[in-house]
Amino acid sequence: MREAWPFRDVLNRILEETTLTPAARCSAAIEVLADIAARRRPAADALKDWGLSHRFAGSGDRAAIASLVYDALRRRASSAWIMGDDAPRSVLLGSLRLQQGLAAPSIAALLTAERFAPEPLSAEERVRLEQGDLADAPPAIAGDVPEWVLPELESLLGTDLLPELKALARRAPLDIRLNALKQSRDEALPGLAHLAGEPTPFAPQGLRIPIGADGRGPALHVEPEFLDGWYEIQDEGSQLAALLAEPRAGETIVDLCAGGGGKTLALASQTGNGARLIASDDDPRRLAPIHERLRRSGAAAEVRTPRTGRARADVLADLDGTVDRVVVDAPCTGAGTWRRNPDAKWRLRPGSLETRIAEQTAVLDRAARLVRPGGRIVYITCSLLPRENDGALDAFLGRTKGFAVVPARDVVERVLPGLADSVRFTRHGLQMSPARTGTDGFYVANLERRS
Ligand SMILES: C[S@@+](CC[C@H](N)C(=O)[O-])C[C@H]1O[C@@H](n2cnc3c(N)ncnc32)[C@H](O)[C@@H]1O
Structure with a gap:
């Protein structure tokens, strides 16, 4: 066994260093894009499978292929438009031009006829790469979003629609x-x-x-x-959302949809571990990583994990009517994070938006029972779709007595005055966005329980 160790190290080093040619990386990216299109699966799953079945590819290769794939997905519609075709190869070629700014000769030089390289550029592809433009493309194509979400986005973004969609199709910081x-x-x-x-x-x-x-x-x-x-690692928008929750030392705070704990850790840090912070989530698997993250960061929080199946019980029942601040980082479509998860925008269906809205109804109703009179619900999403932001709160306020909106402008002026000129204030809250705040599209609203 001992003799095997040095051999394994050498092998690992070789595997790490193995470098595919740029052309072979393009071939791999086309293969992965074809898999995503055929099986409508998340990009991360398709990339993982590709890595497993091509173990000779080093980590640098895998990262570069992932980058090509994500860039192509960010610009899927506009790339297909300039190429006149939406096959994975065309989408990749178009994105090399639109997203990476490569000119047609540089793209032609990439597609050498060597082993594992994609076919050389056809005459038509070359013309398209040289002359294709988006001047006449409709907004859903030029902005790279599914057609059906446009009216929703337009109702929020108005004349900023296209600049915002373009910012949403860029790489995230x-x-x-x-x-x-x-x-x-x-x-x-x-x-x-x-x-x-x-x-x-x-x-x-x-x-x-x-x-x-x-x-x-x-x-x-x-x-x-x-x-x-x-x-x-946390997008600035998520950091700002936690700050706009205004957590205070001495309070009892429930992070109702804590997931892996991104907001929990921020809330603990903001209060100097001075609040009684309780983290929970409907899904124990999503909550599981929080323990290690709390340990690493030195953050103090009580984690309440629900059991699954028959033994399931409300793990927060003892807190009903007593909580100062309930942070609801709600399940949502994630439409504000499409810079990071560009495959999600193409998988989103009207039915999934309806499902998320039903989940938002459930979490808001649960939060309402937890909060004490005078306490607050902080409603957060990472979405730019008004139906799951102001719309969810319209419905909540319509069915729940005793809650009032805390003006978002007052919260911003108190907590982060420098943000006031950049966010959009909406009927009930505020909206961050890639073009205006350079962040993911987070929405935050504060509601106070008056009675
Ligand atoms: C946006 S994610 C949370 C992200 C997390 N707060 C963070 O900052 O890393 C939304 C979470 O809501 C959870 N969720 C969905 N329905 C729920 C419910 N009825 N009660 C509690 N959590 C729920 C999901 O499991 C998911 O983890």
Whole structure:
């Protein structure tokens, strides 16, 4: 057994270093795009399967292929438009032009006739890459979203529709939140100088880490400082949403849809572990990673995990009517995160929006029973679709007595005055967006229980 170790290390190094040619990476990306289209499956699953069946590909290859695939999905409709065809190969070629800015000769040079390379460019493809443009493309094509969500988005974005959709089709930045339980941003910066991060525009503990031309950032999750809990990977919009929840030391706070704990950790950090923080989620599997994350970051929270099946009971029943702040980071379509999850926009169906709205009804009703008179519900989504934001609250306020909206402008002026000119204020809350705040499309509203 002992003799096998050095051999394994050498083999691993070879596997890591194995590099496919750029052409072979394009072939692989086309294969993965075809799999996603044929089986309507998440991109991450298709990429994982490709990696498993092509073990000779190194980690650099896999990351580069993922980057090609995600770029192509971000621009799927507009790429197909300029190429006059929506086959995976055309979508990839179009995205090399639209998303990566490569000119036709550079794309032709990529498609050499070597082994594993895609077929060379046809004469028609070359013309399309040289001359195709989006001047006459309808908004859903130029903005790369499914046609059916356009009216929803337009009702929020109005004349900003196209600039916002274009921003939503770009690559997302890589943001981290420095953990104030360990040190302030200023104290942490010297130890993180190698990441070359810049302070985020609005979030006081945020740092934006540069990503390479290929869309890849450093492997933060293996950095020693990450493992020591100095920071969490968290979009600035999510950091801002937690700040706009205004958690205070001394309060009892329930994070009702805690999932993996992104908001829980931020809330604990903001209150200096001074609140009684209870994290729960309907789905025990989604909640499971929170234990390790709490440990790493030194955040204090009581985790209430529901049992599944017959033994299922309401694990928060003892808190009914007593909670100062219930944070509802609601299940939603994630339409504000399409920069990060571009495959999700093409899988979204009207029926899934209806399902999410039904779930939002359930979580809001549960939150209403938890909150004490004078306490608050903080409703958060990462969606730009008004039906699951103001719309969900219209329905809630219509069926629930005793709650009033806390004006979002007042909350912003108190907590993050610098944000006031950038967000959109809506009927009940506020909306962040890629074009206006440079963040994912988070929505936040505060409701107070008056009686
Ligand atoms: C947007 S995710 C939460 C993300 C998490 N708060 C974070 O910051 O990492 C929404 C969560 O709501 C949970 N959920 C859905 N229906 C629920 C319900 N009725 N009660 C509690 N949680 C629910 C889902 O399991 C999912 O984890």
